[in-house]
Amino acid sequence: MRRCPYIIVCVTVLLGLVSPANVARASSPWFTARPVLSTVEGMAVPPTEANKRFPPPEFESGYVQPSPTTPAPRQDIYQYIDALVLLAALGISAYLVLKRRSRSAIFALAVFSLLYFGFARMGCVCSVGAIQNIVLSIFDRSYAVPIVVLAFFLLPLIFTLFFGRVFCAGVCPLGAIQDLVLVRPVRVPNWLEGALRLFAYVYLGAAILFAATGSAFIICRYDPFVSFFRLSGNWNILTLGGSVLLVSVFVGRPYCRFVCPYGVILRQLSRISRWNVTIAPGRQDPAIVMTGLTGGPDECIQCRLCEDSCPFGAIREPTADWTGRDYSIGKKRLALLMVLLPVLALSVGWAGSRLKNVTARMHATVRLAERVYLEDAGKAEGTTNASLAFRATGKPTEQLYAEASNIRAKFTLGGWFFGGFVGLIAGLKLIGLSRRVGRTDYEADRASCLACGRCFEYCPKEHARRKGIEN
Amino acid sequence: MATAMVGGAFSVIILTLIAVNHFQRAVLLPKREQKLEVLKLELRSRPNPVPTPAFAGASPAPAQAGVEGNEQLTSQIRQLDLRIRQLRIRRYDFARKGAYLLLASAVTFLIAAKCAAVFRRKLPAPQPQPDRHDRQFHDAKWARQAVTGGLVMLGGAALILALIPEIDLSASGGVPAGFASKEDVAKNWPRFRGPAGLGVSAYTNIPTNWNGKTGEGILWKTKVPLPGHNSPVVWDDRVFLSGADPNKREVYCFDALSGRTLWTGPVQSPTVPGAKPLELGEATGYAAPTVATDGRRVCAIFPTGDVACFDFAGKRLWATNLGTPDSAYGYTSSLEIYRNLLLIQYDQENVEEEKSKLIALDVSSGRIVWQTKRPVPGSWSSPIVVEVDGCPQVITCGNPWVIAYDPSDGTELWRAKCIAGDIVPSPIYAGGLVFAIEAYTKLVAIRPTGRPVRQAQGRGDITETGIAWSVEDSTPDICSPVSNGQLLYLLTTDGLLLCYQVSDGKKLWEKDLKTNFLASPSIVGDKLYLLSAEGVMFISQIGPFDKAQGRPEYKELARCELGEPCHASPAFVDGRIYIRSSTHLYCISNRRDG
Structure with missing residues (x-):
């Protein structure tokens, strides 16, 4: 498992994400501070050169022209500082979660991350949105992923592989803002938790589909908190963000648990992480492991004081024993679900491919082609700026239609993968719910635990540890 | 708290x-x-009123009041x-x-x-859990059902979304994409005076005998709801006209086979509070400009500045208003469609105000693609688009310039200062020459410059170098000329028919037909068709210009009476003539099968 980060880096290089040319181009502030779709033309002419060619007018009134991008492009050095801050924050978070085991220190780190990565950096670059840059760079070789964006994508993954979800604990500004507003947590029933989490997989699949086809970066477009970080935004997004925050007052981190596509990846990596959060200090406490003070098998004293301490429903109780009848029924169910798994994946994949009528419209070319067609057919009143600009180019509409048809074909194929992915995940989830998991202690679920550290102080063993440290 | x-x-x-x-x-x-x-x-x-100078002898009061009114409105807008x-x-x-x-x-x-x-937090107090087994199984069961339910909901949403119909970009529903081919344009009568506005039909099987009073040779006759002096336009099995009165403006589509009215397209003017209704004389009327079609749509313009475009099913695609043109007799210039552009010669009075312009609208959307100012006052002729050395040119006439433009972007190609007065006849291009007419006095033949000259010299005044010849004679004030490339015919309003040699402008003969003409002459094969204001068609032979046969003369072949006054120029398409009289649209054909 320790080789996994290296494997990721190697695969990344092999896929051509970081070629020398890409790195050179990606060092432009244009790319590093703009994890949104860039046009090929934009990449061919760096903004510095563009500024020289088209110098902006100077105003005698003292008016300062606003930056055309939000947030404004960062100079190279500051981008690397951002990456270093991220690296440091992840390291500190891992230390605070696994060694120091201090909820208040994690909380302080979360506040810092919110202020720095959220309000100061205006939520950009963010690791969650970086998924799309990576996907686009895989499917569109003309798109160069900025090296800082790559760092924002990879660093949390690498840290998760070693230390669990320490990124979610105190580094992610999206998680931090929800954590800060959590006042009166209401427990979401266990049975509902898994079903709601399915949405995050759907969202991840959709984000990959739209990024791969060069249509849209929906994670950025529908980021509910970015308008707060920038103290400005579209009314609809502000309303969405406000609603999510309102829910967050009562439901712990709803975006992280049920929506975040990056969280879906982190969940899987956290399952296999080298070290992870434990409610009771001991067996897996790195400090103890390093010092050779391994705990005994009965670290958890089954006091059950922690069972309601997690507002995110990440603490798993010991499992009850299965009877013979339970095993019999469970085996049959499991066999049936395993047989049905490919059927489910294929059928949902087919449904996904049928969605191309709608999904393809996320692509600007398809939207333009349909608009032009409707205008020409007299089925749409007036024109749009896009259709007018297209007509001014003199490009034949047949060519536009052909391009749009090609993109639709991509969405047909992409829809198969997207639907298949959703079907597969749903099937695996059903299988997961049908198999027996042997658990004797109260444990933090490796996948779901956000490493917030709330449960530490509920454990009598933790109090004993702290007392021992003090003594 | x-x-x-x-x-x-x-x-x-x-x-x-x-x-x-x-x-x-x-x-x-x-x-x-x-x-x-x-x-x-x-x-x-x-x-835009300009105060009349005192020495002009007119009272400045109305213009002054207009200026003040405009200033007041401007001030209101600013506030x-x-x-x-x-x-x-x-x-x-x-x-x-x-x-x-x-x-x-x-x-x-x-x-x-x-x-x-934090202050109100209670200490945890775990309760006994005797039913852990049942609870866990219950949770697992419910979780499976919730996942299944979520999947079903997703499937339902996908099904609903999949039912949204896809726009089939490969289908040719609605308005077909692209432009009509040159062959299609030549086969039809897409604008005033047919293809390129030359008044020459591609067909030779046109009737030469009919009588409107007896019905002989009349395939059908349909009443046109609103009056108008515009001419019929024909594309395949459809005939288009427009009509208007002071209050209503309409575009009509007739079935070419039966004369049935297929649809009527109303054209509304924007409501401008306090605006006075347009008042025009009967000679011009409210629907003088002829419509134009590209085989996919039909466009119409009215003296109110309203421009509208309909598809062949009668659905209005777009409409716009260019502002009421300032025209002494009312706006009459007909439309031309070149590729995706609807060309409008929008000449207006008071050249110093620079209101005259040539406008190109996107025919599919009605948006202005380009517009070029023209240094001329109001004129009443129509633009034509012809190819000169493979270079398409929009040729326009106005006092005193004949100007050619590049239809792709409105750039001026050349200009010649050669005509004056009120310009009504439209130019034509024949035998490598552009012919323009100055009413009552002059006929000018211009040798246009093609692409090579444009590239080498850019825009230019070719008055000194481009006038091939000009003659001073009794030229028409309304009817446009027509030519077969060798002979050029002029027809004056009072019936004087003149024939010139294209190559050098030599007058070959003239004939007084002793009746009035408002429709422009047309050439069909070797015949010349002249429709008088009384509705009588004079059909004469175009003599083969051969020195061996001597000097050609006017040779009348037939006179066909319609029985109704006619102002509009007829359309000649594949065995048929479409004539608009003062009240009806006639289709003349000897073939009943259509």
């Missing part, structure tokens, strides 16, 4: 105020902006515009300050609420 409550209440109040502010910005401001647009439109539609901008900035400022206040109050609320939550 009290602090949290105060902070929360304050947050709710601020949030409410921000929402109200947003509502005002999103709903109320657009209403004011709409009002501003109406005022701007009104100003644009008003004529409203300023008010809108102030309100918008104020609303944005309010929202910005509100956001900061909301942030502060929300932070206060959160800190206080979290502190209160």
